[in-house]
Amino acid sequence: KSNPKACVTQALFQGWFFHHFILEVEKYCLEEEVPFNILLLLNSALGHPPFMDNFHSNIKIVHLPPNTMLLIQPMGQGVIIATFKKYYLCHTF
Numbered sequence: 001k002s003n004p005k006a007c008v009t010q011a012l013f014q015g016w017f018f019h020h021f022i023l024e025v026e027k028y029c030l031e032e033e034v035p036f037n038i039l040l041l042l043n044s045a046l047g048h049p050p051f052m053d054n055f056h057s058n059i060k061i062v063h064l065p066p067n068t069m070l071l072i073q074p075m076g077q078g079v080i081i082a083t084f085k086k087y088y089l090c091h092t093f
Contacts, residue, residue, distance in 0.1 A: 007046070008048075010046075010048075014052070025059075039059075041062050044063065044066040044067075
């Protein structure tokens with residue numbers, strides 16, 4: 001699925017959440033034998049519906065305050081990107 005503007009819309013997000021995310025996370029929890037209790041952190045993007053808080057009993061959705069993702073997200077700080085590049089290069093060769 002895609003959007004011509006390359007942005008996630010609320011309809012695309014809900015479709016992903018209900019038809020892919022829940023099923024894959026539940027499958028992963030069963031395979032790893034861990035409890036199916038999930039915390040999903042979402043930023044304030046327009047494609048993340050604010051009303052999805054209670055759609056699944058085992059998944060808690062928390063919306064972060066606006067403009068905080070770059071402050072707390074390691075990808076925004078470049079830490080994960082540098083580590084990924086090193087592992088990718090190592091495994092490539």
